[in-house]
Amino acid sequence: MFDCVMPTRNGRNAMLFTSNGVINIDNKKWEKDFSPIDSGIECEVSNYYSKAYLRHLIKSKELLGLQIASIHNLAFYIDIVTRAREHIFAGDFTSWKNEMMERWQQRL
Numbered sequence: 673m674f675d676c677v678m679p680t681r682n683g684r685n686a687m688l689f690t691s692n693g694v695i696n697i698d699n700k701k702w703e704k705d706f707s708p709i710d711s712g713i714e715c716e717v718s719n720y721y722s723k724a725y726l727r728h729l730i731k732s733k734e735l736l737g738l739q740i741a742s743i744h745n746l747a748f749y750i751d752i753v754t755r756a757r758e759h760i761f762a763g764d765f766t767s768w769k770n771e772m773m774e775r776w777q778q779r780l
Contacts, residue, residue: 679749683741686730689748693778695723697741702727709740715747 679689686698691712695702705723721740729737752772759768 679745680742683745684738686741688741689745690780693776693780695780697723697727697730709744710748713747713751715744717743718747
């Protein structure tokens with residue numbers, strides 16, 4: 673998962689990692705979803721742009737869509753590492769990891 677090109681390559685191919693699971697933003701179900709890309713992480717890009725707008729950009733082959741998707745995925749990675757560090761210090765990393773792995777493996 674921590675391959676150096678994975679977040680940006682997957683973002684450019686319409687795959688978004690979110691706090692609730694993996695999204696293929698190309699799917700039609702996101703066409704009218706005006707909720708933020710991922711309000712579960714602290715990232716202005718992820719909280720400002722909607723899934724519908726990002727889908728529109730990517731379907732229209734706008735470079736901005738690829739940039740937003742890449743920035744979001746990088747922010748997601750940073751959020752994972754930050755939260756993992758907090759749970760390591762708190763002593764409950766294993767239980768947090770098990771809970772998160774179930775959630776992150778979902779395809780939305």
